[in-house]
Amino acid sequence: xxxxIIVITCREGIVLSLVTCLALYVLAGSCGAAENGxxxxxxxxxxxxxxxxxxxxxxxxxxxxxxxxxxNIWLASLEHGARPALKPAGQLPRVxxxxxxxxxxxxxxxxxxxxxxxxxxxxxxxxxxxxxVRIVSQSRSLRRFYFTLGADETIAAWITSGEGITLHLxxxxxxxxxxxxxxxxxxxxxTAIAPLTIGRTNYLFFVGIxxxxxxxxxxxxxxxxxxxxxxxxxxxxxxxxxGQPAVLYKTSRDRHFVLEGLLxxxxxxxxxxxxPQAxxxxxxRIDAHAWPDNGRILVVYSGAPEGExxxxxxxxxAAVSDNFGKTxxxxxxxxxxxxxxxxxxxxxxxxxxVAAVWEDGRDIRSRVxxxxxxxxxxxxxxxxxxxxxxxxxxxxxxxxxYNNKFYIAWHQFRDDARRDADIHLARISWDEGMRLASEPxxxxxxxxxxxxxxxxxxxxxxxxxxxxxxxxxxLHDPFFRARMNFESYVSRRGSMRYLEYEIREMKIRGNTxxxxxxxxxxxxxxxxxxxxxxxxxxxxxIEDTYLYLDDTWFRKYIDPMSGGSAVN
Amino acid sequence: MFIFGFNARTVNADTLLFPxxxxxxPNVTTIVSVVTRPGIPVSATHLKYIYRYKDTYVGSxxxxxxxxxxQSFVRPTYSGDLVSFDASGSLGAGDALFSDxxxxxxxxxxxxxxxxxxxxxxxxxxxxxxxxxxxSNGQSLxxxxxxxxxxxxxxxxxxxxNDSTREDYTFLSTGDGGGVWxxxxxxxxxxxxxxxxxxxxxxxRFFVTPIGSNMDTADLSATVQFxxxxxxxxxxxxxxxxxxxxxxxxxxxxxVDLSELMDASMYANIEHMGGWTWFSVNPGTAVVYKLEYVVxxxxxxxxxxxxxxxxxxxxx
Numbered sequence: 001x002x003x004x005i006i007v008i009t010c011r012e013g014i015v016l017s018l019v020t021c022l023a024l025y026v027l028a029g030s031c032g033a034a035e036n037g038x039x040x041x042x043x044x045x046x047x048x049x050x051x052x053x054x055x056x057x058x059x060x061x062x063x064x065x066x067x068x069x070x071x072n073i074w075l076a077s078l079e080h081g082a083r084p085a086l087k088p089a090g091q092l093p094r095v096x097x098x099x100x101x102x103x104x105x106x107x108x109x110x111x112x113x114x115x116x117x118x119x120x121x122x123x124x125x126x127x128x129x130x131x132x133v134r135i136v137s138q139s140r141s142l143r144r145f146y147f148t149l150g151a152d153e154t155i156a157a158w159i160t161s162g163e164g165i166t167l168h169l170x171x172x173x174x175x176x177x178x179x180x181x182x183x184x185x186x187x188x189x190x191t192a193i194a195p196l197t198i199g200r201t202n203y204l205f206f207v208g209i210x211x212x213x214x215x216x217x218x219x220x221x222x223x224x225x226x227x228x229x230x231x232x233x234x235x236x237x238x239x240x241x242x243g244q245p246a247v248l249y250k251t252s253r254d255r256h257f258v259l260e261g262l263l264x265x266x267x268x269x270x271x272x273x274x275x276p277q278a279x280x281x282x283x284x285r286i287d288a289h290a291w292p293d294n295g296r297i298l299v300v301y302s303g304a305p306e307g308e309x310x311x312x313x314x315x316x317x318a319a320v321s322d323n324f325g326k327t328x329x330x331x332x333x334x335x336x337x338x339x340x341x342x343x344x345x346x347x348x349x350x351x352x353x354v355a356a357v358w359e360d361g362r363d364i365r366s367r368v369x370x371x372x373x374x375x376x377x378x379x380x381x382x383x384x385x386x387x388x389x390x391x392x393x394x395x396x397x398x399x400x401x402y403n404n405k406f407y408i409a410w411h412q413f414r415d416d417a418r419r420d421a422d423i424h425l426a427r428i429s430w431d432e433g434m435r436l437a438s439e440p441x442x443x444x445x446x447x448x449x450x451x452x453x454x455x456x457x458x459x460x461x462x463x464x465x466x467x468x469x470x471x472x473x474x475l476h477d478p479f480f481r482a483r484m485n486f487e488s489y490v491s492r493r494g495s496m497r498y499l500e501y502e503i504r505e506m507k508i509r510g511n512t513x514x515x516x517x518x519x520x521x522x523x524x525x526x527x528x529x530x531x532x533x534x535x536x537x538x539x540x541x542i543e544d545t546y547l548y549l550d551d552t553w554f555r556k557y558i559d560p561m562s563g564g565s566a567v568n
Numbered sequence: 569m570f571i572f573g574f575n576a577r578t579v580n581a582d583t584l585l586f587p588x589x590x591x592x593x594p595n596v597t598t599i600v601s602v603v604t605r606p607g608i609p610v611s612a613t614h615l616k617y618i619y620r621y622k623d624t625y626v627g628s629x630x631x632x633x634x635x636x637x638x639q640s641f642v643r644p645t646y647s648g649d650l651v652s653f654d655a656s657g658s659l660g661a662g663d664a665l666f667s668d669x670x671x672x673x674x675x676x677x678x679x680x681x682x683x684x685x686x687x688x689x690x691x692x693x694x695x696x697x698x699x700x701x702x703x704s705n706g707q708s709l710x711x712x713x714x715x716x717x718x719x720x721x722x723x724x725x726x727x728x729x730n731d732s733t734r735e736d737y738t739f740l741s742t743g744d745g746g747g748v749w750x751x752x753x754x755x756x757x758x759x760x761x762x763x764x765x766x767x768x769x770x771x772x773r774f775f776v777t778p779i780g781s782n783m784d785t786a787d788l789s790a791t792v793q794f795x796x797x798x799x800x801x802x803x804x805x806x807x808x809x810x811x812x813x814x815x816x817x818x819x820x821x822x823x824v825d826l827s828e829l830m831d832a833s834m835y836a837n838i839e840h841m842g843g844w845t846w847f848s849v850n851p852g853t854a855v856v857y858k859l860e861y862v863v864x865x866x867x868x869x870x871x872x873x874x875x876x877x878x879x880x881x882x883x884x
Contacts, residue, residue: 054803054841096804115804143806191799191809207809232796234811234833250833252812257831284832304832314832344836418769484864484871494719496594514628521594526659526718531666533659540593540682543628560595560684561717561873562861563823564771 046078049422050414055095057409057423059400061102064409065110066423067095075100075110078407078427085110085125093121099147101155102402106172111157113145122159126174148197156202158182158195165193167202167221182219184208196238196245205247207233216249216262227262227270239288241324242295248288256280257306259299261325273325275299277317282306284314287347289354291376297321298377300333300356302343314343316358320377333371333380336362337510342369348401352376353430355406357399363390364511364549364567368397368410372433381437387426388412391550394424405429416567417482446508453506453513453546456553461501461517469493477547479567480557496523499537511548516541581612581693581700582708585729585739587777587821587855588715589655589687591679592624595719597656599665600677602691602728604649605708612701615645615709616694618737618784619655619679620820621687630828635787636687636820639679642698643672653677655689658718686821688777690737690784691728706732715875722873729855737784741853750879751779752849752856759795759848760878762858764826766842767835771861772826774847775875776818778854789819790852794829800845802838810834818854847878 051057052067059065062077065085071092076082086092093116102108111124120142146158150169157168164183171177180202184190187208194205204219207230216228216236227247234250239261246263259278262270281303288299298320304313316333333356334342345358354373359366368388372381387408388394397410406428411421456475463471469490473481476489500520507514519542523535545556547567558565589598602615620636645651652665655678659665662678679687691709693701711728731739733747740747741754752760764772778790793815794800799807810831816824827835829847849856859875 094804191807230811232809232811234809234831250811255812257811282832284836302832307828308832343832480863488864492720494721496719519594523658523718533665535594535658536661538594538658542594542683543625557863559717559722559771559861559863559871559873560592560719561590561715561722562771562773562859563825564861564863566863568768 044078044427045424046076046426047412047422047424048074048076048082050420051411051423052095053396053411053413053421055098056396057398057411058098058100059398059407059409060100060108061104061400061402062405062407062427063100063102063108064398064407064423064425065098065100065108066409067098069420071095073098073110073112075108076423076425077108078425091116097145099145099157101147101149103149103153103172106153109147109155111145111147113142113159122157124155124157124170144193146193146195148195148202150197150202151199154197154200156195156197158193158204160190160193165190165204165206167195167204169202180221182221184217184219185224186210187217192233192236192249194236194238194247196240196247198240198243198245201245203238203245205236205238205245207236216247218245218247220245225270228260228272234283235285237286237288239290239297240292241290241297242292244295246290246297246325248286248299250283250286257282259283259286259301263324265324271325273321275319275328275330277319277328277330278303280306282308285344287345287356289347289349291349294322295324296376297325298347298349298354300345300347302345302358312341313338314341316342316345316356316371318356318373318377318380331377331380333384334358334360334362334369335384336360337512339509339512341366344396346397346399348399348406350401350404350406350430355399355401355433357387357397357408359395359397359410360384360386362510364547365391365393365416366395368394368408370399370406370408370428370433370437372430372437374434381434383437383439383441385428385433385436387428388424393418406433415482416478418479449548450506450508453508453515453548453553454503456546456555457503457506457515457517457544460555461498461519464498465501467497475555477554477556477565477567478550480565483566494523495526496521496535504541513546513548513553515544515546517544582703582706582730582735583690583692583737584709584711585731585779585783585855586689586691586711586713587729587779588713588726588775588857589619589621589679589689590624590685590715591656591681591687592684593656593658593682595717596684597654597658597716597718599652599654599659599714599716600689600711601650601652601713602645602709602711604645604647604693605705605710606648608647608693608703608705608708609701611695612693612703613644613646614642614694614696614698616640616642616690616692616698616700617677618690618692619687620690620783621679621681621685622820624684624686624823630823630825631686632816632818632822632824634819638785639681640698640784641675641677642694642696643675643677644670644696645693646670651677655679655687686823688783688821692737700736702735706730706735717873720871722871724859724873724875726857726875726877738781739779739783740781741779748779748853748855750855750877751853752847752878753853755880757880758850759846760856761844762847762878763844764838764842765860765862766838766840767826768839769862770842771859773859773861774824774826774829774878775821775857775859776824776849776854777821777856778818778852780853787820788852789817790849790854791815791817792824792829792847792849792854792856795846795848796830796834798846800830800834800838800843802843803841808834808837823859 657678662676
C-alpha cells in the first residue's frame with residue numbers, strides 16, 4: 001500500500017500549490033462571500049449550476065457539496081454562500097463520490113476521490129477560515145470514499161481500493177492522523193462497503209466473496225466476523241442502534257427480494273431480523289435512524305412489486321421497530337397513484353421529529369416531496385409538502401437536520417429538454433413544514449379531468465384529420481417539444497392522411513391516461529426504397545398515452561418502433 | 569446414407585429464419601426480401617412462409633411470455649427469383665413490392681391481424697402443397713429485412729439466418745460455422761458484453777427470439793438476464809452487485825427493456841449515467857438484437873433508432 005498523508009496548512013485567502021496531489025490544480029482555501037450562487041426563492045432557497053447531475057449532492061448540517069459541470073467540487077450553505085474546493089490550473093480531475101461531514105465549531109470537511117491521467121487519489125479539504133487542508137494520496141485503483149464521525153469528533157475517512165481498505169482517523173486538531181488497515185481477510189473480493197463509527201470503535205461491514213460464496217462480514221479493527229451467507233446483496237446500510245452496531249441490507253430468499261438486518265446484541269452475539277412487509281418488494285433505496293435511548297429503529301424505503309419496469313410502482317414506506325428488529329409496523333407515506341414512481345427516500349431527525357424526503361413522479365415531472373412525523377415515525381403528517389416547483393424536473397434529494405431546521409438539497413433540470421441541471425438547496429422549519437403538510441391539496445374533480453381529456457383527444461385527432469400540424473405539435477408532451485422543434489416535427493409527418501377517428505376507450509390513472517382510438521387512414525403516395533407506393537384506406541386501433549401536467553392533458557409522444565419517448 | 573456430402577436425414581429443404589418481424593400500424597412495417605438462388609431443382613416450385621406471431625402487448629405490458637399463433641401460406645418461386653413484401657400489409661396490400669411483375673397468386677405475403685405484433689418468419693422450399701422439397705443445397709435461400717417507421721423514416725435492418733447444417737425448421741447453436749453462429753450461448757461463449765446509455769434519455773431494448781427444434785410449431789422459450797454475479801459497471805468504473813439476477817422469460821419472441829433486467833436499486837444507480845455488463849441467455853438459446861433509441865436530440869445528431877445483432881465475441 002502506498003498511502004501517503006500530506007498535511008498542508010491553508011490560511012484564508014492564501015492559495016497553496018500542493019506537490020503531490022495537486023499536480024494539475026491548486027486548492028483554494030478562501031472563505032469569502034457567496035460566489036456564482038443565484039438566490040431565487042428568498043432566504044430559504046438557493047440554487048447554483050449547472051452541475052454534474054450524475055453525482056448526487058451530499059449534505060451535512062446546513063452544508064451541501066456538489067460537483068459542477070466544469071468538474072469543480074463546490075461547498076455551499078444558505079448561511080455562508082458557495083465556494084469551490086478546487087481552483088483549476090489546467091484540466092480539472094474527475095471528482096467522484098464526494099462526502100461531507102460537519103460539526104459545530106469545526107466547520108465542514110469535504111472528501112472525494114478524483115481521477116486524473118489514469119491516477120486516482122483521495123482528497124480531503126476543510127476550506128473554512130483558518131483551517132488546515134489534508135490530502136491523502138494513493139496511486140493505485142481506488143473504489144469508494146466514505147466519512148464517518150466518532151463521538152470525540154474524530155473524522156474517520158474510509159478509502160477502499162482493489163487492494164485493500166484503509167481507515168484514516170483525523171482528530172479535531174487535524175494533527176497526527178492515524179492510518180489503520182481494514183482490509184478483509186480471506187476473501188477474493190469485497191463489495192457493498194458500509195462503515196460505521198460508534199464512540200471510538202470503528203466497524204466495517206462488507207460483502208465478501210470467496211469460493212463463489214457471498215458473505216456479509218464485519219471488521220471492528222480487532223477481529224473479523226462472518227455474519228451471514230447471502231446469495232447477493234444490492235446495498236448495505238450500517239446503523240448505530242443504541243450503541244450497538246447493526247447493518248440493514250437487501251438480499252434475496254427463495255428467489256424473492258427481502259430486507260434483512262443484523263444486530264450485535266450486548267452479549268456480543270449477532271442476531272438477524274427481517275422486515276416481513278418488505279418481502280417480494282423490489283426496494284430501490286433505504287435510509288434509517290435509531291434513537292439512542294430505547295433502540296427504536298425507523299427505516300424509510302421505496303419499493304415496488306417485483307417485476308415492475310423502470311422503477312414504476314415504487315412507493316414510500318416507513319417501518320418502525322421498538323424491539324430491536326423483532327417485529328415491525330409499516331406505513332405508506334406517499335399518497336401518489338400506484339402507476340407513478342415515488343422513490344429514493346432519505347430521512348432526517350430532530351429529536352423525536354422526523355422528516356422524510358423523496359423523488360415523487362405523480363405530477364409527471366418528478367418533484368421533491370416531504371412528509372413529517374412528530375413522534376419517531378409513529379404517526380405522519382396528513383399531507384406532503386412539495387419542496388420543488390411543479391414546472392421543473394427535480395430528482396435525487398438529500399435531507400439533513402440542523403439547528404431546528406431541515407435542509408434539503410436536490411438536482412433540478414433547467415427545462416424539459418433535460419440537458420442542464422442545477423443544485424437547489426432549501427431550508428424549512430418544523431412549524432412551517434407541518435403547516436404546509438396540513439394544507440388541503442387542490443384536487444380536480446375526476447369528471448372534469450375526464451372531460452378535459454376527451455376534449456384534448458378530440459382536438460388532437462380532429463387536427464390530424466385536418467392536417468393541422470401546428471395544433472398536433474402543440475398537443476404533444478412538452479418533453480418531446482423541448483427536444484424536437486416544430487419544423488423538424490412537420491418535416492417528419494410524411495404523407496399519411498387520416499380520414500376518421502373514434503374514441504373507443506379512456507382510462508385515467510392519476511395524471512396518466514390510456515386512450516384507445518380507432519382510426520382510418522391512407523397514404524396516397526409514399527416513396528419506399530426509391531419507388532412510389534400507396535396505402536389504401538385502412539383501419540386500425542391505436543393506444544395513446546396522455547399526460548396531465550401544466551393543468552391540461554398532452555399526448556405523450558411514443559416512438560412506434562422502439563417504444564421510447566422523451567420522458568419515462 | 570449420404571447425398572452430396574450431406575446427411576439425407578436432415579436435408580429436407582433450405583430454410584430461412586427472419587428472427588424479428590415488427591408490425592405496428594400505421595407507422596411500423598417490416599419489409600422482407602427473399603432470394604431463391606439459381607440452380608434449385610424444378611420440383612421446388614414454391615416457398616412456404618410461416619409466421620409465428622403474437623400481440624406486442626398484453627394490456628399495456630410487454631408480452632414476453634405469451635405463446636405464438638401460426639399463419640402460413642405457400643407462394644410460387646423460381647430459380648433466381650427475388651420477392652420483397654411488407655409483412656404488415658400496409659404497403660402494396662402485402663403483395664410483392666417494387667413493380668414485381670411475377671405472379672405470386674392471391675393473398676399476398678402479409679402477416680395480417682391488427683394492432684402491434686411481433687413475429688418471426690420461416691421461409692422454406694416447398695411444392696405447391698407446402699410440403700418441403702429437398703434442394704440439396706444448404707444455402708439456396710437468402711434474405712434481408714428492414715424494420716422501418718414509414719411516417720418518420722427511421723429504419724434498421726438485418727440478414728436472415730440460414731442454418732446450413734440443418735435444412736428443416738430446427739435452428740441450433742453450433743460452432744462449426746454452418747449453424748447459428750451468433751446466437752446466445754454459442755461457440756463456448758455464454759454471454760456478451762453490452763453497453764447501455766443512460767436510460768432516462770435512451771431506450772435500450774433487446775429483441776429476443778428463442779431458437780431450437782421445430783420452430784414452425786413450437787413455442788420455444790429462453791431466459792435472458794444480465795450476469796449480475798459478475799456485476800454491472802457504471803460509466804466511472806464502479807462495480808455494482810445486486811441481491812439476485814433479474815430474469816425475463818421470453819416465449820416465442822419478445823422485446824425486453826433494459827430496465828427489466830436489473831433491480832430497482834441498480835436502476836437508480838445507473839439511471840443518469842449508463843454503464844455496461846454481460847448479457848446472457850440461460851436456459852435456452854436465442855438470437856438477440858440490441859436496439860437503441862433516442863428522441864430528437866442535437867447532441868446525437870437527431871433521432872436515433874438503431875439495432876444490431878449481439879454477435880459472437882469480436883465477430884461481425
